[in-house]
Amino acid sequence: MENSMFCYQCEQTFGGKGCTKSGVCGKTPEIANLQDLLIYQLKGISCYAKPLIEQGKIIDKDIVKFVENSLFTTLTNVNFDAEAHVKLLVESQRIKEILRDEAPKAEYPAAATYDLSGEKEIMLKDSVKAGIMYDEELDADIRSLRSTILYGLKGISAYGHQARFMGYNSDQVDQFYFLGLEATTNDNLSLQDMIRFTMRTGEMSVEVMKILDEGNTSKYKNPSAHKVNVNIKKGPFIIVSGHDLRDLEMLLKQTEGKGINIYTHGEMLPAHGYPELKKYKHLVGNFGSAWQNQQKEFDGIPGCILMTTNCLMRPRETYKDRIFTTSVVGWDGVKHIDTNENGTKDFSEIIDKALKLGGFKENEETKEILVGFGHNETLSHAGEIVNAVKEGKISHFFLIGGCDGARPGRNYYTDFAKMLPKDCVILTLACGKYRFNKLDFGTVAGLPRLLDIGQCNDAYSAVRIATALADAFDTDVNSLPLTIVLSWYEQKAVADLLALLSLGIKGIYLGPSLPAFLSPNVLQYLVDTFGIKPISTPEEDLKSSLKQAN
Structure with a gap:
């Protein structure tokens, strides 16, 4: 049983039906099953949080942050590190027990009453019951809407995580993580109820994007039209991929005056439109094209790459020693840069490595595109x-x-x-x-x-x-x-x-x-x-x- 999985959360899913042997994204059955179990745990946590919310209690923001980060960890192309998942699972059980003690005594679904073992082998055995298709009797349309709500929540968590890292959040969205997850376990909800929850997920998506927009534009000012060079410049460099503008800003501050060029990659390209980021002269351009070409484009380059959010693919050996992950991103054996207690990060390791690698030998002719609208x-x-x-x-x-x-x-x-x-x-x-x-x-x-x-x-x-x-x-x-x-x-x-x-x-x-x-x-x-x-x-x-x- 252990070498099978089922996942159909992304567009490239095998045969347009579901990945069952290994993920097209590169995740192994082990990771897929640990992710299923983590989502199961989050649903259990939410079953206890819901009655507390209904009593007017505010769920501790550290718990919200944990649920948000765990949801984001299971999004496509984010984290492929088994140990990181085991750590989250152990923490999920601790949180579940805290809320279980506070919640009113009642009958709760299996996801709530389940107790996680601390051993990875047993976790993997137990993950079977957390699988999407485990309940064969479940109505196909209910299953479909439950999945749609869950995947909508995963998307929301990515934006929520980005906003929270800048100190912005929406209490309404924070509460909805629990209400939405509980709805995906609740057998008393009709098809109409589930459709309503699906639309509510859309409303929360608008709300979280509004909060993130507020965070980005307050901190980095409103984007304006700027030209971006899409060719390379001579010298040591770090490529920053993903979406997190605060990570980029911290790196720009820490590399100032060190002779390192910073390039955006993938979804980080729009950073060039923000005046408070564009002001750094060593933010020199955008490297490469879309995320799915990274293995070819990062192949053996003489510089470093920092992955701040999703869109990580299996790193080739030719650059595995020069790609770094941070925040919820992870790959087994790839260097991870943690967040310090005070919310900052120390990028000195990636900076030293970039200087040692020496960078590109010569400039390419400048070619510019326009961003910032x-x-x-x-x-x-x-x-x-x-x-x-x-x-x-x-x-x-x-x-x-x-x-x-x-x-x-x-x-x-x-x-x-x-x-x-x-x-x-x-x-x-x-x-x-x-x-x-x-x-x-x-x-x-x-x-x-x-x-x-x-x-x-x-x-x-x-x-x-x-x-x-x-x-x-x-x-x-x-x-x-x-x-x-x-x-x-x-x-x-x-x-x-x-x-x-x-x-x-x-x-x-x-x-x-x-x-x-x-x-x-x-x-x-x-x-x-x-x-x-x-x-x-x-x-x-x-x-x-x-x-x-x-």
């Missing part, structure tokens, strides 16, 4: 945009964004962007933009045709922009000449999609394939209620979106 920057042009639409200079807006991945079908997004008529504006966010962000789309009505709104959490910015435009035209978002084309890969994209649905946004194109955890009935419900459309061909989808607009 968050809601503040884009809406500072609202007058021009509205006029351009009224004068017929801009005919349509396309939001093409989401996570990238390695599947062949993903060139759809490149082809789609290239095919757009010259009077269309492209808004983009998250790493899906690497499919086309180095192409020259020119300008329309004096504005760049490609506006990079930021990271995946900046779906919040996109919503702010859409709502402001709808107000300017005295209409609603669904009546704007706007088409949303989403590429999904992991659970943050699930949170983003639920966020858009909870705001009543309809007619979203979704690809490259549909989530394996959506049952046929749940999918049908989303199609009927929100007009979700699986992508077909770029030609067909472009034709139908422009036809609808007219």
Whole structure:
């Protein structure tokens, strides 16, 4: 039994059904099963937390932080280190017992009453009952909605973790971790109840993105349009990947004046738009392309890499000694940089290593792309945009964004962007933009045709922009000449999609394939209620979106 698993939380899942032998992401059955058991423990903790919340008690923020970090640890491509999972599991039992003592005496589900053994071998045996498919009698639609809520919560936890690290959090979201997780164990909830919880997960996703936006823009000021060099410079360097701006800022401070170049990578690219980060002269550019090309791009480079959040792939031997992880990220045998008691980190080890490696030998010719079109920057042009639409200079807006991945079908997004008529504006966010962000789309009505709104959490910015435009035209978002084309890969994209649905946004194109955890009935419900459309061909989808607009 021990060498099998079942996981279908991401888009690359085997055969579009589920990974059963090992994860396409690189996780072993051992890691997958420890993650199942950790989620089971979090559900148990939540069963005791819920009645306490109903009595008006505030759950200790250290417990919230533990649940948030544990959820994030199990997100796709974050942590592959068995020992890190065992540590979290042991801690989960301690927390469960604290809440069990406080909670009212009643009948609780098996996830709550279960007691974890301290031994990894027994944990792995016990993990069978934590598996997604363990209860064979469970209604397929209930299972589907439970999974959707859980994956939405994992996405929310990634954003919540990032915000909390900067000192920002939402009590409402903190409470919902427990209420949402409890709902996934509660056999008394009807299909309608579960649909309501799914939409509530979307509302919490909007809320957490708003808090994160507040944190990022208060600390680093509102992003503004900035050019970023995407080629390399001579000298020692560190590449910073992931999403965590505070990690980047700490590293920038600690490397100042040391002759080290700092490059962003993947989802860290939008950092160049923030004035308080851009001011560091040694933040010299962005390295490489989307996350799924990292093994090729990091192969034997003469510098270091710091992984701050998700999107870690199995490190090749050629750079395993120069890649470092921090926060919830982990890979067995890769150096981890811990957070100190006071919330800071000491990056001296990675700094020394980068200096020793010596870096790139010569400069490449500068090639620049434009970033920084968050809601503040884009809406500072609202007058021009509205006029351009009224004068017929801009005919349509396309939001093409989401996570990238390695599947062949993903060139759809490149082809789609290239095919757009010259009077269309492209808004983009998250790493899906690497499919086309180095192409020259020119300008329309004096504005760049490609506006990079930021990271995946900046779906919040996109919503702010859409709502402001709808107000300017005295209409609603669904009546704007706007088409949303989403590429999904992991659970943050699930949170983003639920966020858009909870705001009543309809007619979203979704690809490259549909989530394996959506049952046929749940999918049908989303199609009927929100007009979700699986992508077909770029030609067909472009034709139908422009036809609808007219």
